[in-house]
Amino acid sequence: MGDLLELTKELIRKPSITPNDAGCMDLIILRLKKLGFSIELFPAGAAQNLWARFGTQKPLVCFLGHTDVVPTGPIDKWTSPPFSPEIRDGYLYGRGACDMKAGVAAIIVAIENYVRNNPTSNGSIAVLLSSSEEGDSSIGTPVVVAALEKRHEKIDYCITAEPSSDKCLGDIIRNGRRGSLNAKLIIYGKQGHVAFPHNADNAIHKSLAVLHELVIKKWDNGHTNFPETKLQISNIQAGTGANNVIPGELQCEFNFRFSPSVTVDELKKCVAKILEQHKLNYKIDWQLSGEPFFTAPGKLTQTAIQVIQDELGITPELSTGGGTSDARFIAPTGAQVIELGVSNQTAHQIDERVKVDDLEKLVLVYEKILEQLL
Ligand SMILES: [Zn+2]
Structure with a gap:
């Protein structure tokens, strides 16, 4: 837990207001390289984009995320400075805490755990990160998607770490967007x-x-x-x-x-x-x-629902509500796509926060989903 919390805090400390990555990806690249991931960067305009892959076999499970955050709004309205992570009453406060630096940290730690426990698993794992999700998305995820399409590299399952949950972790999985x-x-x-x-x-x-x-x-x-x-x-x-x-x-x-x-x-x-x-x-x-996208209930949604039932003891609802996310760029490639992450109740708000207990739970959910899919 110490390491997971520390990584989340380290990411929050970097003032990565869209489309500035502010060094978030350097931290992540260091950790993924240690695991043996191949690393490719696709800078575009002021944005940085990362494609990291482990393995060459099918199926390819991709975690999708972004390192950028929305502006803080008036800093004096924050109880603690937005880029100085602080824990109060079981919540970690800071800009990007829920959207989506906790999600990015959970992806990395879940992959580390999975690779350590399953060194010879089938299939491949990828991480796609952009620093331009909250603003001009044209210099973000689509740049990587275009490169993948060009060389016929296909994502089979994509898990987007957007804060999809509402009242508690795992109560909502998004399988489409308007x-x-x-x-x-x-x-x-x-x-x-x-x-x-x-x-x-x-x-x-x-x-x-x-x-x-x-x-x-x-x-x-x-x-x-x-x-x-x-x-x-x-x-x-x-x-x-x-x-x-x-x-x-x-x-x-x-x-x-x-x-x-x-x-x-x-x-x-x-x-x-x-x-x-x-x-x-x-x-x-x-x-x-x-454009709208929709992933019909299938292997990915079934797996995610089963894992959440087993690990968190609740049955998630499949939903297509809410705003847009970069998942809309992955769905047209034919991948099954879901958004699954922490609660979005304070996303983009003053005093944005994430429940500290949810961090480890999310890691466990991502890890088990990898185990089931690969
Ligand atoms: Zn987001």
Whole structure:
């Protein structure tokens, strides 16, 4: 336990605000090299990415993680400094404690234990780490995935150490994620004096009905394994700040979290149709941040559920809720993918923390999953 806790603390001490790795991977590389892993680095932009592999046989079990963290927010709001790990009341505090330096430390210690106890096992183990998961993911995991695809190196099972759990360790395993699609919409009118509306065209007024229609629309008919597709408006800007000017333009940003029941193209077409029906002069720009993915229950989910039942005495729920993760880049390669890690209740928050007792339990779960899969 001492070593596991120390590794987690050492990682938290490195202020690896995305996309800066801040030396986290050096620590990990040192340990994986000792085990006999081959190490490859794929730097891209300001990010560092690591592919480390042990063994050449199939199946290949890959642990996926990231060393970067989100910014701290106002440091004076933290009870203890975010990059000075501290234990209070059974919790380890620090930025990245739960998302996901505890997970990264658990991966490394679980692999060390497994390799020590099973020096001649079948199959291979890999570790894929990126320092650009929380920000610009294009310089992160996809860079490694592209290199693997190019040389036909296939991951069979991928365990992402994202904090998937909710109330207690292992209560939720994620086996899919909704897609995420962003839109920037500008609706044009004509600026003018509020006293002479006949000479102007109020961009706010013309937007109200169409935005309302977008908000109440049902975008899919549900999916057995996913929550329904939802649109959320995140930002609206219009007006000059003066109270006697009719605004000539309204800018609106919205996001879709969508299930595999609809495609990106269908969503875009449907929005365009609604905008056309309202006869608006508009411009819309789309940005796709992730396609949905889904790993049907199979060997990987079954193994993880069984291990959690045996080791933690609870039965996890398979879920496709929550935000995006780098698992979305691995799933399209044909791998079975799950996210399994500590509780996400304080992820990205001030006073982020992880239950100290969960660290060893997570190591045990990862170790047993390796034993079952290989
Ligand atoms: Zn994360």
